[in-house]
Amino acid sequence: TAPAMSSLAAVREGYERFDPRAYLQNNYVPPRADFSSEDCVVPWKLRCLAETFASGEIRGRTLIDVGSGPTIYQLLSACDHFEEIVATDYLAVNREELQRWARGEPGTFDWSPFIQHVCKIEGRG
Numbered sequence: 001t002a003p004a005m006s007s008l009a010a011v012r013e014g015y016e017r018f019d020p021r022a023y024l025q026n027n028y029v030p031p032r033a034d035f036s037s038e039d040c041v042v043p044w045k046l047r048c049l050a051e052t053f054a055s056g057e058i059r060g061r062t063l064i065d066v067g068s069g070p071t072i073y074q075l076l077s078a079c080d081h082f083e084e085i086v087a088t089d090y091l092a093v094n095r096e097e098l099q100r101w102a103r104g105e106p107g108t109f110d111w112s113p114f115i116q117h118v119c120k121i122e123g124r125g
């Protein structure tokens with residue numbers, strides 16, 4: 001129908017303007033990523049993920065993360081439970097952002113505070 005088509009076009013248009021760096025800056029630096037406070041959204045998400053994967057209820061050979069965006073924090077607690085993890089995203093800009101990070105290119109987002117926090121809540125050194 002016409003309204004469905006126009007809302008689809010609006011979604012497509014919104015996605016075409018998506019800026020991974022702005023998304024990371026808005027959502028994955030303080031105040032949202034304040035590791036000194038457990039009430040803060042990012043440490044809360046990391047704890048939920050750590051508890052979920054530690055429960056052993058989600059396991060298998062391959063984990064497919066649908067809609068990874070430009071982020072990897074959601075996969076940190078999954079690493080020990082899967083042989084292979086596939087990150088996916090609809091947008092090329094997000095896939096490219098992750099590819100740049102995986103290649104260790106300079107100027108990519110620094111996930112090390114997230115990795116350190118996950119090590120801490122999982123009781124690792």
Ligand SMILES: C[S@@+](CC[C@H](N)C(=O)[O-])C[C@H]1O[C@@H](n2cnc3c(N)ncnc32)[C@H](O)[C@@H]1O
Nearest residue numbers: 027066067068069070071074088089090091094
């Ligand atoms: C809310 S973002 C989540 C990003 C990231 N995982 C995070 O936690 O911040 C959802 C992502 O899903 C992607 N997406 C939407 N529909 C999709 C689809 N059908 N297949 C793959 N990715 C999709 C979008 O491009 C967007 O990056």
